[in-house]
Amino acid sequence: MKIVTFCNIDTKLLDPSFTVENYEETSGDADIALIDINSIFDFEENKSASCKEKFVxxxxxxxxxxxxxxxxxxxxxxxxxxxxxxxxxxIAVLKKRFLS
Incomplete structure (x- = not known):
């Protein structure tokens, strides 16, 4: 599973099996996008280049x-x-509910 971050988050909190990239350096096709209040506009402007068509x-x-x-x-x-x-x-719940 690929996660793209639009905000500062301690990536050590995320399961090590996930691929985690920052939106400014992503190769695209993320399954999950993580954002905070300070990054909402970066998310809106860059989500199509950073995420799969179906993402959470x-x-x-x-x-x-x-x-x-x-x-x-x-x-x-x-x-x-x-x-x-x-x-x-x-993330596990969202994967089952939205990405399966």
Missing amino acids: SIAILDDEDDYDAFKNFGIDAWIKHEDISKINEL
Whole structure:
């Protein structure tokens, strides 16, 4: 599974079986896009070059106001920054639900 990051995230949190790339250096065709409130416009401008036609977006929320900002961008899933250690569990669910 290929993940593209549009935000700063400790990639050590992600399962080592995943290929993780930054959107500025991606070879494209990512299955999952990780974004935060500061990278939403980078995501909008670059998602077609960075992701497969069918991909899942995960927004990392710092606070409740972030949700309101993201809801108009068609984000598939959200995770609170304080719960980021559970991101692999979320990815597993999304893989079964959206990417299978």
